[in-house]
Amino acid sequence: MGLCPFHQENTPSFHVYSDTQSYYCFGCHESGDIFTYIMKTEGLSFPEALGVLADRAGIKLEAYHREEADISSVLELAEKFFTGSMKGNAGGAARAYMSRRKFTPEDLARYSLGYSPNAWDSLTLYLRSKGIPDKAILDAGLALEGKYGLYDRFRGRVIFPIRDITGKVIAFGGRIIDGDGVKYINSPEGPLYRKRRNLYMLDAARKAIREKGRSILVEGYMDALRLHKSGFTETVASLGTSLTPEQAGLLSRYADTCFICYDSDSAGQEATIKGMYTLAEHGLRVHVVHLPRGKDPDEFLSSYPPEKFEALLRSAKPLIMMHVDSLRPALQNWKTRRTALNALFEGLSRLPLDDVLQYMGSICEAAAMTPEVVKSYLLKDSQPVSADREKIPDAPVMKHNDELEAGMCALLWRSPECRGSLSLDEAMSILGNESARETAAAALTENTEGLEELWLTAGETEKTGLLRLGENFCAQMGCSSDSERFVKIYCALKSGSIERRIAEIKSMPPDKQNADELFALYAQRGLYNR
Numbered sequence: 001m002g003l004c005p006f007h008q009e010n011t012p013s014f015h016v017y018s019d020t021q022s023y024y025c026f027g028c029h030e031s032g033d034i035f036t037y038i039m040k041t042e043g044l045s046f047p048e049a050l051g052v053l054a055d056r057a058g059i060k061l062e063a064y065h066r067e068e069a070d071i072s073s074v075l076e077l078a079e080k081f082f083t084g085s086m087k088g089n090a091g092g093a094a095r096a097y098m099s100r101r102k103f104t105p106e107d108l109a110r111y112s113l114g115y116s117p118n119a120w121d122s123l124t125l126y127l128r129s130k131g132i133p134d135k136a137i138l139d140a141g142l143a144l145e146g147k148y149g150l151y152d153r154f155r156g157r158v159i160f161p162i163r164d165i166t167g168k169v170i171a172f173g174g175r176i177i178d179g180d181g182v183k184y185i186n187s188p189e190g191p192l193y194r195k196r197r198n199l200y201m202l203d204a205a206r207k208a209i210r211e212k213g214r215s216i217l218v219e220g221y222m223d224a225l226r227l228h229k230s231g232f233t234e235t236v237a238s239l240g241t242s243l244t245p246e247q248a249g250l251l252s253r254y255a256d257t258c259f260i261c262y263d264s265d266s267a268g269q270e271a272t273i274k275g276m277y278t279l280a281e282h283g284l285r286v287h288v289v290h291l292p293r294g295k296d297p298d299e300f301l302s303s304y305p306p307e308k309f310e311a312l313l314r315s316a317k318p319l320i321m322m323h324v325d326s327l328r329p330a331l332q333n334w335k336t337r338r339t340a341l342n343a344l345f346e347g348l349s350r351l352p353l354d355d356v357l358q359y360m361g362s363i364c365e366a367a368a369m370t371p372e373v374v375k376s377y378l379l380k381d382s383q384p385v386s387a388d389r390e391k392i393p394d395a396p397v398m399k400h401n402d403e404l405e406a407g408m409c410a411l412l413w414r415s416p417e418c419r420g421s422l423s424l425d426e427a428m429s430i431l432g433n434e435s436a437r438e439t440a441a442a443a444l445t446e447n448t449e450g451l452e453e454l455w456l457t458a459g460e461t462e463k464t465g466l467l468r469l470g471e472n473f474c475a476q477m478g479c480s481s482d483s484e485r486f487v488k489i490y491c492a493l494k495s496g497s498i499e500r501r502i503a504e505i506k507s508m509p510p511d512k513q514n515a516d517e518l519f520a521l522y523a524q525r526g527l528y529n530r
């Protein structure tokens with residue numbers, strides 16, 4: 001018995017039953033077995049939890065693909081070689097380089113930072129000495145095949161092990177420390193490593209992300225390490241700015257708030273912002289941290305204390321506001337306005353309408369548009385309509401709803417063409433008044449000839465009165481044909497029924513609201529509400 005890990009308590013109510021290999025909390029009623037325990041406390045899927053437990057128990061999982069297991073053990077050996085080289089004679093320059101960046105030997109050990117000696121085949125020779133065949137070295141992405149045989153992919157670089165969510169090494173990144181060459185290189189993708197499904201340091205960060213209720217997303221290895229070292233252990237790196245739905249899924253497992261902290265140079269670029277919308281689109285509340293010009297998070301925290309960084313997080317802007325503000329100058333210049341509008345609405349249209357509506361005031365103000373126009377842009381698949389589009393003729397001055405319904409009945413009654421344009425279901429959905437519904441139903445399903453006579457003699461004055469009212473209303477409309485009257489009345493009624501349904505949904509508790517239906521209604525509203 002002990003304190004429950006699933007809820008806050010001071011008196012133990014969490015019981016573990018060794019006979020049934022299960023647990024139950026009398027406080028919060030969480031229950032399960034060893035697998036659900038690891039899944040819930042570590043935020044893992046079942047196969048991942050299985051992997052963690054199998055590792056701990058020293059069991060090789062049968063289902064584990066042979067090839068992946070082979071690659072995995074080669075990568076483990078390589079990690080040992082790299083961290084050993086960092087500590088050894090060959091690693092002098094690398095240690096000096098990291099020390100200039102304020103990483104102590106303890107930091108290097110804690111984050112398993114390694115070094116790949118500046119030789120052609122030192123890792124390859126090491127792996128061969130451990131009995132690893134060349135094919136496995138190639139499959140693990142650690143060497144390339146040249147004219148004279150294998151040569152190491154990583155040479156003269158600080159090595160960052162990239163791990164999966166359970167902490168297993170799946171790839172390496174390498175930063176050059178001196179001389180010519182690409183600044184950063186990575187292992188190629190393979191059966192274990194898929195760039196789009198991975199976030200650097202998520203294995204080390206996931207616990208903190210859950211506890212703090214937020215993640216911090218940075219671009220590079222050094223940014224992530226610097227933040228971890230400064231106490232922001234909820235940090236992961238995307239290793240690039242094109243974010244994927246898979247990465248959004250990984251982050252949202254642990255917390256639904258994400259602070260994005262990219263270099264000030266790349267943060268405002270449209271391609272980067274597109275990536276941020278990918279996260280927002282998949283349910284994360286995205287805030288964008290603004291760093292001083294020319295700084296990246298690593299540099300910032302190398303010159304300022306963590307409290308200053310925490311203050312930057314507090315002043316981070318919600319994604320929509322950041323985007324609106326970054327486009328403001330372009331929106332106010334006629335030469336760039338069209339492109340800026342396209343960029344803005346392309347982003348906004350990927351988010352749930354309700355999220356966007358919260359910022360309607362700022363959007364309208366920055367784009368110099370009325371809310372109606374903004375809404376029409378949002379609902380037009382992000383293709384802004386030209387501002388000078390042809391004006392649609394005004395609808396009949398909105399009459400009392402009863403008159404509109406009566407007008408519709410009169411039209412259905414006298415015009416076969418109008419009857420042919422409206423189904424019974426649709427009539428029932430736009431008409432609210434009971435006599436109007438009955439009258440319309442009669443017009444649409446029965447032979448109207450003689451029916452009015454019958455109603456008169458039967459004393460159905462409400463229905464006959466309704467038809468008179470409708471006739472008068474239609475006569476006043478000043479249209480040249482019944483079909484024109486029909487379209488106008490139909491649009492007015494349809495728009496009224498849409499507004500009623502929207503109001504109805506909006507009055508429901510948020511979790512009962514159907515966002516898809518609401519969005520469809522907003523879209524329809526644009527069509528009928530002229």
Ligand SMILES: [Zn+2]
Nearest residue numbers: 004007025028
């Ligand atoms: Zn509990």
